[in-house]
Amino acid sequence: MPEITYREAIKQALSEELERDEQVVVMGEEVAQYNGAYKVTEGLFDKFGGKRIIDTPISEAGFIGMGIGASMLGMRPVMELMFWSFSYVAFDQIVNNAAMVRYMSGGLINVPIVIRGPANGGTNVGATHSHTPENFIAYTPGLKVVCPSNAYDAKGLLKSAIRDNDPVYVMENTLLYGQKWEVPEEEYLIPLGKADVKREGSDLTIVSHGRSVITSLEAAENLAKDGIDVEVVDLRSIRPLDIDTVLESVRKTNRVLLVDENKPFCATSSQISHMIQLEAFDYLDAPIQRVTSIDAPAIYSDPLEKEQLPNVARVEKAVRSILDQVSA
Amino acid sequence: MATKKTTRSSSGLVEKAAKAKINSSLSNEEKIKLLEDMIRVRRFEERSLRSYQQGKIGGFLHLYIGQESVATGSLSVLGENDHFITAYRDHAHALLCGMGMNECMAEMYGKATGCSRGKGGSMHFFAPDKNYWGGHGIVAGQTPLGLGLAYALKYQEIDGCAICYLGDGAVNQGVFHESLNIAALWDIPVIFIIENNGYSMGTSEARSSKFEDSLAKRAEGYDMKWESVEAHHVYVVREVTDRWVRYAKENSKPVLLEMKTYRYRGHSVADANSEKYRTKEEIQRYQETMDPINVFRKTLTDEGIIDDEKVKEIEKNAKEEANAAAKFADESDFPTVESITEDVYWEADNPDERKSEGRLFFHS
Incomplete structure (x- = not known):
């Protein structure tokens, strides 16, 4: 291909x-x-x-x-x-x-x-x-x-x-x-409202969209070296929303990290978090956590902007903290 | 650059308009129909005002009373491929394009039998099957939509144009100027008609707009043709609109028209100060000398094609029709709670043809 x-x-x-x-x-x-x-x-x-x-x-x-x-x-x-x-x-x-x-x-x-x-x-x-x-x-x-x-x-x-x-x-x-x-040469369509499991895993589910998915996948590869097996669900479509694929993953891994380039207040991930707790509460072994952009206007300064956005280091850290919390 | 200078109304102007082919070719019945149209619009709105005062109609109620000649005259010259769109003072345009009093009144009552199934209200009447694209609540928000209708007609190689009505308060919104620029830049056959009733809500034209001679003269900045006219006589409105509609279609060019008119009521019925930012005498003066219905009634009487008895009959029928519409609206059911989430997504309303997956709606 x-x-x-x-x-x-x-x-x-x-x-x-x-x-x-x-x-x-x-x-x-x-x-x-x-x-x-x-x-x-x-x-x-x-x-x-x-x-x-x-x-x-x-x-x-x-x-x-x-x-x-x-x-x-x-x-x-x-x-x-x-x-x-x-x-x-x-x-x-x-x-x-x-x-x-x-x-x-x-x-x-x-x-x-x-x-x-x-x-x-x-x-x-x-x-x-x-x-x-x-x-x-x-x-x-x-x-x-x-x-x-x-x-x-x-x-x-x-x-x-x-x-x-x-x-x-x-x-x-x-x-x-x-x-x-x-990308295949033959024609294809992807329906709106269909999430995609970009990486299968058993320890924790990351739900993400846009470039944050790429960040999450990179973090997942790093974590795999330490034996941490992360599943990455790419929402692809925010509305309509395929929450069922998310819930299925959560029911399997029991731990959730939402990675979202939005600022935290009323972010896309706020809605996802709400729906997971509402529809899969009994499956959660830890509070749902998020990595979002740091809550300020986007900073100009290049190295700081990289810190402000969700990045591999912040995602890895958040995953480890959830897993530590569960094992503690 | 050829532009039209402001024309002041005079009996000469009306006489000239009456002789124009678009008017001289009218049959007696067609002339009477124009008067009847204006009377129907006014009686409908007066009846809706009563319903508002009775608490049957909520929200805003922007009445067109005093301005009837503008919509009546301009819409009466449009052809089957011509489309139109307006702002929130939209009842006249609805009735004139053939929407029924029942569906319009019921919409204002918030009933399921309303033209928008109770979801739009007074400001949001639509009849795309009659080339009427609303009914828009945000000042000047409809202006690029009107441009887009005309753009689509041109793209689809349909021999038509779009009329986009706006109020004099809308001329200072940025998006209106963006629309003028694109219309002129791309030779789009759209006719913007400023229905200038003199007041942007409670702020007079002089206190809200800086201009020379006419608001429409701003078109010159966009190398666009324009004309400004006293618009209380339906013959004048017809003559001017017809001439510029033909120009727009034949040349694929936009036009900016200013129709000077007057509203007797407040900006909306909720505008309690409608007699504080202007004098009673100002309103009376217009009513006595330039009321579109009285003026045209006199014309038709002078032409010998209508008498008091015929006018009484038209008045009686219009009142009865409006009362019946109020009764229909009153007796109609409110929409169901289930219907709140209908008409949001085309796909949700057409589940057999839905291609997307996942949830479209979110509950608590």
């Missing part, structure tokens, strides 16, 4: 869906003639032309709102945000309009839009460009949100997102764009 980058996987998904459905357009800042701020859309303008691949002005509320309006009439716009952090200037559109129109019309309208782009810290760009708003989005009934942790998932999830009849927001990660994974 060929290895391709996360960036290439997303491009393939876009290209395949553009070919499949004429109502799909790709729109965003620098996506066309500039070939993409992160080269995710490189070559698409040459291949599909200016009607399908559209450079927008720096005007997120305007062009995202426009995409929502167009999707109400049956188009399937895929809007790129250069950073999900920039969604905040379009918040009325992405929340009030995309998510509420169906409800307020009593089900007469649906909004098959996709908004995608990177949502991550760790790139040394300061607080305003480092937001991870999957928890904000998942909070809003009517919206769907996925956070692919690798190239294979990114391609399969994005293709499903584009075909979905509800608004789906795809949160990628700039630190993953250049990394390679095996």
Whole structure:
């Protein structure tokens, strides 16, 4: 199976869906003639032309709102945000309009839009460009949100997102764009709302999403050298949520660590923690613990930012502390 | 750059509009229908106000009373491929596109028989089957949606345009300007109509917007055509809208129109100060000289195609229809608790076609 980058996987998904459905357009800042701020859309303008691949002005509320309006009439716009952090200037559109129109019309309208782009810290760009708003989005009934942790998932999830009849927001990660994974040449889809056990283990379950999955897997490999056998569940999709796969793992390992790039208060992992205690309370041998970003705006200073985010050392430490607690 | 200067209403303007083909070609029945449309809208809203005062309608109630000529005239010239969207003062647009008084009144009562099944309320009426895309509660929030409707029509190579209505308070929102820029940049056939009733809630135009001659003149900054017009006469609104709809479609270009109008009631019925930020005399002056229904009734009387008896009949029918709608709404059932989680996700409402897995809803 060929290895391709996360960036290439997303491009393939876009290209395949553009070919499949004429109502799909790709729109965003620098996506066309500039070939993409992160080269995710490189070559698409040459291949599909200016009607399908559209450079927008720096005007997120305007062009995202426009995409929502167009999707109400049956188009399937895929809007790129250069950073999900920039969604905040379009918040009325992405929340009030995309998510509420169906409800307020009593089900007469649906909004098959996709908004995608990177949502991550760790790139040394300061607080305003480092937001991870999957928890904000998942909070809003009517919206769907996925956070692919690798190239294979990114391609399969994005293709499903584009075909979905509800608004789906795809949160990628700039630190993953250049990394390679095996991706089959033949077409495949990954349904939204299906978690994936990325590593099987018996001592403890890590539940994570996005790049934190990669961090968790690395920590798990290190811990394995000490005979600690960690299972890593990748949520992949935050809403819809496959809690059953999580619960199944918890019932097997009886110990849980949630690794989440969100800040701790009202994080994605807060909801996961609540659901585990509610539905698998009797299976827990220790309190559920979390490794999240340290609770402050994203710091600029490079070595400190690496400390602020979930990292391998913090994950390992948390796993050991849970296991020590159990054995004590 | 060609732009339209502000035109002041005068009998000359109305006469000119009356002679325009869009109006001169109207049959007597069609003219009477325009008057009837305005009367129906007003009687419906007056009835809804009573229901609000009786505590049957909650939330906000933004009445269009005084502004009827704008929606009536502009919507009456649209074709089958033209779409429209507005803000929260949306009852007139709903009735005029063919939504029934029953479903609209029931929606305001919060009943399951409402047009949005009791989930939207007064500000959120929709009828996509009639090209009506709402009904939006956030000031100017609908402006990029209107742009998007027109963009989709252009993309799909449909010979249509979109009208996006907004109030004069919306012209200072950033997203409106973003929409104007994109519309002009990409030659999108969208017609933004500012329904300028003079007040952004309780703040007068002069205290909220800086402009020269007309709010619509801001279009010049976007190299976009514009026109500003006194809009109390339905013939004038029809003539102006028709001309610019044709321009927008033939040239695939956006337009910014300002329709100067007036609302008799507060911003919403909850606006208890509606006679404190303006004088009673100001309201009376408009009612006496520029009321859209009275003005058009006089026109039709002068044209010899309507008499007092016919008007009385129209009034009686409209009142009866509005009363019947209130009765229908009153007697309808509230939505069920189960319905709270319907109409959230298309997939949840269409379980046979669902492709995703996992939980879409979360309970406590």
